[in-house]
Amino acid sequence: MSVSLTSAIARTLSWFGLEVRKAPEAGKLSIPDAEFYAPLFSPWKGYGEFAEYRKLAQPYTLVSPDRLYVLLGLARHAVQLQGDFWECGVYKGGTARMLAEFLGRNARPGVKLHLFDTFSGMPETEQEVDVHKKGDFSDTSLAAVKQIVANGARVEFHPGWIPESFRDVPDRPIALAHVDVDIYRSVWDCCQFIYPRLQLGGVIVFDDYGFPSCPGARKAVDEYFEGKPETPIILGTGQALAIRLAAG
Numbered sequence: 001m002s003v004s005l006t007s008a009i010a011r012t013l014s015w016f017g018l019e020v021r022k023a024p025e026a027g028k029l030s031i032p033d034a035e036f037y038a039p040l041f042s043p044w045k046g047y048g049e050f051a052e053y054r055k056l057a058q059p060y061t062l063v064s065p066d067r068l069y070v071l072l073g074l075a076r077h078a079v080q081l082q083g084d085f086w087e088c089g090v091y092k093g094g095t096a097r098m099l100a101e102f103l104g105r106n107a108r109p110g111v112k113l114h115l116f117d118t119f120s121g122m123p124e125t126e127q128e129v130d131v132h133k134k135g136d137f138s139d140t141s142l143a144a145v146k147q148i149v150a151n152g153a154r155v156e157f158h159p160g161w162i163p164e165s166f167r168d169v170p171d172r173p174i175a176l177a178h179v180d181v182d183i184y185r186s187v188w189d190c191c192q193f194i195y196p197r198l199q200l201g202g203v204i205v206f207d208d209y210g211f212p213s214c215p216g217a218r219k220a221v222d223e224y225f226e227g228k229p230e231t232p233i234i235l236g237t238g239q240a241l242a243i244r245l246a247a248g
C-alpha cells in the first residue's frame with residue numbers, strides 16, 4: 001500500500017473519530033498475555049479463572065466459549081444485585097453447571113439458580129417461524145443433568161413445559177435470566193414472564209438471537225421489546241441482551 005493511500009485512509013478514519021492503530025515495533029514492547037491476542041484480546045480462549053469455568057461447561061454445552069465468556073461476565077454483573085438467576089433451556093446442563101459453580105463461589109446465601117426445561121426435548125414448534133422440530137435435544141434427562149450440576153440448596157430444577165413450569169416458582173426478583181430455548185413461542189413466553197420480574201439493572205440474555213437455526217428467537221425478542229424502554233443489544237457472538245432500566 002502506498003504511503004499516500006495509508007494517510008488517506010487515516011484521514012478518512014479521523015473524520016469518524018477513529019484512528020489507525022499501528023502495531024508496536026517488534027522488540028520495543030511486549031504485550032501482556034500475548035497468546036490471547038488473536039488478533040484482538042480473546043479471553044474466551046481460556047484466560048484466567050474463566051479457563052476453569054470453561055472446562056466445567058464445555059463437555060455438556062452447545063454454547064461456544066465466546067458466548068460462555070459473555071454469560072459469565074453478565075453473571076459477575078448480576079450477582080451484585082438482589083435477585084435469583086434463571087436459566088430457560090438447560091439441555092445437558094453445561095451453562096447451568098457454569099452458573100451453579102459461579103454462584104457457589106460468589107453469591108450471597110439464599111440466591112437461587114432456577115433451571116427450566118422439559119429435559120426430554122423440544123416441544124411443538126411452528127414451521128412458519130422455527131427451524132427446530134419437536135423432539136430435538138431429547139438425548140438428555142433430568143437425572144443426567146442432576147448428576148453434573150451441583151444440586152445444593154441453591155439449585156432448583158423445574159422440569160416441564162415453559163411457561164407452565166414457571167408457575168410453581170415463588171415470585172422473587174430475577175437478577176439474570178439466560179434464555180436458551182431456540183423457538184418463537186418459548187422465547188416469547190420467557191420474555192413475557194421474566195421481564196416484569198427483572199430487577200433494576202438485571203439482565204435477560206438470549207443465547208440464540210442471531211443464529212440462522214433460530215429465526216423464531218429473534219422474531220420473539222424483536223416483537224417483545226418493540227415499544228419497551230430497553231433496546232436489545234445484539235452481540236457479534238450471536239447473543240442479544242437487555243438490561244432492565246426500570247424496576248419490575
Ligand SMILES: C[S@@+](CC[C@H](N)C(=O)[O-])C[C@H]1O[C@@H](n2cnc3c(N)ncnc32)[C@H](O)[C@@H]1O
Nearest residue numbers: 061062089091094095117118121161162181186
Ligand atoms: C439449545 S438447548 C439449551 C442448551 C444449553 N443451555 C447448553 O448449555 O447447551 C434448548 C433447550 O430448550 C428446551 N426448551 C425449548 N422450549 C421449551 C419449553 N417450552 N419448555 C421447556 N423446555 C424447552 C429444549 O428442551 C432444549 O433442551
